[in-house]
Amino acid sequence: MSEIAIRTDKLGRDFKTVTAVDDLTLEVPAGAVFGFLGPNGAGKTTTIRLLLGLLEPTRGRAEVLGRDVGTNAGEVRALSGALLEHSGLYERLSAEDNLEYYGRIWRLPAADRKARIRRLLEHFGLWDRRLELTGAWSRGMKQKLAVARALLHRPRLVFLDEPTAGLDPVAAASLRDDLSSLAAREGATVFLTTHNLDEAERLCSRVAIIRSGRLLADGPVEDLKRGLAAPAVDVRGRGFSPLLLERVGALPGVARVETADGRLSVFWEAAPDTPRLLRALVDGGAEVEEVAVRKPTFEAAFLKLIKDETKEEASCSAI
């Protein structure tokens, strides 16, 4: 098996004058839960469609599970499972018939098909309701069934396009737990798109962030957090004079200093040197009441990345 499950090389797709995916170069390691993140309209769904060969690229190429999507899209689809933008369930069929249909499509032998359907429905807590028409089900139940359908044939690669979108927090958390345990148990590569950063941080070993079809960053979540979001120390107290702020700003490793509502926030380029900061503050005549170290969050890293990109775009258009 190839070490890389997905490899794209300057993959691009235009729709008339709009560029949905712009020279996307990406590698997804086999066996990883890979988060593909971006705001609405960033090009996440179009990328999945390109990787499944449902859309032809305008330029560039993609290789999935060692197959060129341009020439072997059928094989790529045969080895993959997908939960796309919509659950894609037949609402006039029962839950069991929905899985039976896709089990037949994937040519699972009858005995294996029945056992697999039962196992997945039991795992998702849907076995007792398997004979009900899915049209009357809640969105959470439908999403669970759609995930079961995507995993039914034990695919080597699963595309999940915003699987928890529109779910209430309880249903979303439950589905996340299911995804996490199933991905580990089934040993498949999971390509997950979401704009829920918390979800990405919990589930994904690696992430890529795109905006307006362009790749902004990719790598392990911890690396992105370290690289993009500065750790900060918040100090509550009195006597933060402009001169003192200047001295604090000049300390080694300090990226910037902000004050608001009697609170001083010191942002660091790397790990904060809190003792040195406190010494400088006390020596400078400040009264310190409370100190808190703020760890970098993935959300902060993501927002910084998007903000920087927006600024860059604005300066480019100004030129």
Place this chain on the structure above:
Amino acid sequence: MFRDMRTIVWKELKEILGQRGLFKGGKAGLFILLACFGIIIPLQSGPQWVSSPLVMIYWAWVPFLLVSGIVTDSFAGERERHTLETLLASRLSDRAILAGKIGAAVLYGWGLTLGCVLIGAVAMTAVHGKGRILFYAWPVALGILVWTFLVALIASGLGVVVSLRAATVRQAAQTFSVAFLILFVPLFLLPMLPASLKAKLMGLLARADFTAAALVVTGLLLAAGVVFLLIADVRFRRNRLILD
């Protein structure tokens, strides 16, 4: 491919026929159709129903009517209910999906029509048989078998072609109705022909040999069926279906 086609046919027929409740699944409508086409109309015609070759023309209409009620749902319905993209993301080939959709519509229309044909014969035997079994003369039975199949194929092919690019089932149904009318424009134009030409045509029909005429019609139906299948095959493109 046949196995994949069978899978799609299984699901399509399950969706059409398998719904619960008499009216929900159109089962009541189905009973009315069977009673109307299979019992009422044949009985009104009398015993010659099973002997006249004209009955082939009657039965040829039935699959068209039956198929038209379901075929526009084939792709437009999947698109409208957001199930199409998941189906296209599966391992099924373009041809298997297309053949499955057309096959399901043909089986539904042809199968029900043949059911009506048999019910008609049973009704005839029960009312006019006088102890004998009344059944269609074998050339007529063969003609019914072939014509109903070909008409079901034409209606299914045309319906799928229309449904492939329609955004909604309603739009597909409207386009199908218009296409259906266009197909029969030549018949509407017949009364406008000059009287001498009409007389010549009628004379030709009266002198025509039944077998030869039936073969010509069969050939035309077959050609039309093949044309619609080819058009459907050309128009079925995965990435176009997603964009539509």
